[in-house]
Amino acid sequence: NAGVTQTPKFQVLKTGQSMTLQCAQDMNHEYMSWYRQDPGMGLRLIHYSVGAGITDQGEVPNGYNVSRSTTEDFPLRLLSAAPSQTSVYFCASSRTGNNSPLHFGNGTRLTVT
């Protein structure tokens, strides 16, 4: 099993450009989520999904879109990149339920100039 696969590992965008961060998991997990990690702050939830066809907003959703057309994939779209979106992004998955461990992707380091 590959676990949670995130691509790309690094990306540089200019302000106003759009892009999609890919996330795929092969563990048949219902729950998937996107976080951003910024210096001096804990991981913050952007969007999450509890199953195919179901998505919801997290703590910091503005400027990002998601979709969940399959159980395996949960892409994160930046609609019009801004310097404030410079961050490290992590995708995670787990089975639903309070007692399920989280599985993280390796992260995407995004710089917006």
Next chain:
Amino acid sequence: KNEVEQSPQNLTAQEGEFITINCSYSVGISALHWLQQHPGGGIVSLFMLSSGKKKHGRLIATINIQEKHSSLHITASHPRDSAVYICAGRDSGGGADGLTFGKGTHLIIQP
């Protein structure tokens, strides 16, 4: 909204020392995660616990639900334990995924 505080923020110790990292939270939780993030960024789940104590190799995690406190201990620490350790509490009443993350403890083990 749950607040999760970790201490210390930074810790430097010598190889072989016993390490304790603390995590306290402001509201009742149903589960607590301990995560490890190595330089280079990948995050690995170490423990998920809702009561008592769990042990994996040289790592031990404990939680006291009533006191809203959890600790992560590392016995016989080694330079490869150098990493950022993050706790995250899942509160049953919270919105979204209910997880609140601490800011992390940056641990350096010197040989």
